[in-house]
Amino acid sequence: MASGKEDGREKRPLTQLAQGGRSRSITGAFVNPPVVHASTVLFPDVETMRPGGQPYTYGRTGTPTIEALETAMTELEGAAGTVLCPSGLSAISIALLSVLASGDHLLMADNVYDPARTFAEKVLARFGVETTFFDPEIGGGIAALMRDTTRAVYVESPGSLTFELTDIPAMAGAAHDNGALLIADNTWATPYYCKPLALGADISLLAATKYIGGHSDLMLGTVSAAQSAFARLRETYVTLGLCVGPDDIYLGLRGLRTLGIRLDHHMRSGLAVAQYLETRAEVAHVLHPGLAGHPAHALWQRDMAGASGLFGVVMDGWSQDKTTAFLEALRIFGLGYSWGGFESLAIPARLRRSATDWQAAGPLIRLHVGLEDTADLIADLDAAFQQVDNLA
Numbered sequence: 343m344a345s346g347k348e349d350g351r352e353k354r355p356l357t358q359l360a361q362g363g364r365s366r367s368i369t370g371a372f373v374n375p376p377v378v379h380a381s382t383v384l385f386p387d388v389e390t391m392r393p394g395g396q397p398y399t400y401g402r403t404g405t406p407t408i409e410a411l412e413t414a415m416t417e418l419e420g421a422a423g424t425v426l427c428p429s430g431l432s433a434i435s436i437a438l439l440s441v442l443a444s445g446d447h448l449l450m451a452d453n454v455y456d457p458a459r460t461f462a463e464k465v466l467a468r469f470g471v472e473t474t475f476f477d478p479e480i481g482g483g484i485a486a487l488m489r490d491t492t493r494a495v496y497v498e499s500p501g502s503l504t505f506e507l508t509d510i511p512a513m514a515g516a517a518h519d520n521g522a523l524l525i526a527d528n529t530w531a532t533p534y535y536c537k538p539l540a541l542g543a544d545i546s547l548l549a550a551t552k553y554i555g556g557h558s559d560l561m562l563g564t565v566s567a568a569q570s571a572f573a574r575l576r577e578t579y580v581t582l583g584l585c586v587g588p589d590d591i592y593l594g595l596r597g598l599r600t601l602g603i604r605l606d607h608h609m610r611s612g613l614a615v616a617q618y619l620e621t622r623a624e625v626a627h628v629l630h631p632g633l634a635g636h637p638a639h640a641l642w643q644r645d646m647a648g649a650s651g652l653f654g655v656v657m658d659g660w661s662q663d664k665t666t667a668f669l670e671a672l673r674i675f676g677l678g679y680s681w682g683g684f685e686s687l688a689i690p691a692r693l694r695r696s697a698t699d700w701q702a703a704g705p706l707i708r709l710h711v712g713l714e715d716t717a718d719l720i721a722d723l724d725a726a727f728q729q730v731d732n733l734a
């Protein structure tokens with residue numbers, strides 16, 4: 343395809359990442375698409391200005407740059423189509439707005455990214471959509487929460503603070519039996535490790551800000567939908583007027599090319615750091631689905647081909663002061679929100695729940711293992727433990 347030849351052979355993930363969106367019709371003879379800065383597109387005559395008269399008509403609704411990343415994501419997610427959003431959060435809001443209407447009921451997992459919860463509570467509520475939060479580990483029990491008016495089930499698997507997995511096929515089955523759609527936030531695994539649409543979801547969305555960007559210099563979201571949801575998604579997207587600047591799309595596309603090799607490193611290094619933390623007496627639990635002791639390890643093995651570099655650590659009976667001192671003693675791990683870039687990060691986790699009661703042996707911190715040397719990261723944690731060991 344990149345060479346302009348289409349041989350019909352199925353491509354494996356690394357090849358899909360390298361070649362996605364590179365058809366000759368989009369990039370011409372170049373490896374990369376042009377970065378098209380555009381509002382106005384010119385037409386040769388009035389007749390061509392009719393709908394469908396030429397492929398590109400206005401900057402907001404499509405350019406070769408937009409088409410390249412949309413096409414690549416559609417292929418990776420196994421979707422009918424994709425829309426690009428200015429942030430991961432706008433990907434969440436557009437996905438929900440495309441499915442829900444006044445009087446509808448939404449089921450949302452209790453472990454989702456907190457601003458998704460806030461969007462439901464503040465904005466959807468104002469438009470007459472009622473939300474019920476549910477235990478992410480509810481599995482087939484979700485059927486009992488369905489109402490006649492339930493139109494969407496929203497999950498994030500694993501949740502990006504507490505790392506419970508949600509059984510996507512079970513959720514999809516229950517949703518579809520009720521005439522509802524399943525929306526999955528796939529930011530943690532990315533389509534390189536998990537394909538929610540193949541597992542039964544109708545919409546898979548990502549904060550491409552995280553691993554697809556990969557370099558902490560970009561805000562971007564993607565929403566990919568199956569045939570069941572794409573027409574409404576596209577209509578809502580176009581109607582609301584969302585779009586992304588071409589330089590950011592270009593960075594997203596550039597990040598996509600190396601997503602696989604970066605994630606394979608994040609996974610290996612993340613698991614090594616998680617295993618080290620499991621040996622520490624100060625640590626009560628390491629919340630990483632790739633560890634054999636994780637409650638959802640079997641589900642992770644069934645539904646995902648790998649793990650990213652983000653996981654949680656519960657400190658055994660530590661005070662908040664000791665946790666703060668530990669975080670501030672880290673020299674390589676930076677203190678900062680977001681994740682998915684090349685750099686390692688740590689945050690103190692603050693949880694907001696309503697359907698479940700988070701019980702832990704101590705404070706929760708979240709680590710993102712970046713692309714630094716694994717031994718240096720372990721040494722950094724080791725030194726921080728030593729520094730706080732005799733604090734109360």
Ligand SMILES: *Cc1c(COP(=O)(O)O)cnc(C)c1O
Pocket residue numbers: 429430431432434455498502527529530548549550551552561562563680
């Ligand atoms: C960061 C994040 C988002 C939001 O992405 P932004 O680009 O920061 O708006 C959505 N979902 C998850 C799981 C995230 O971690």
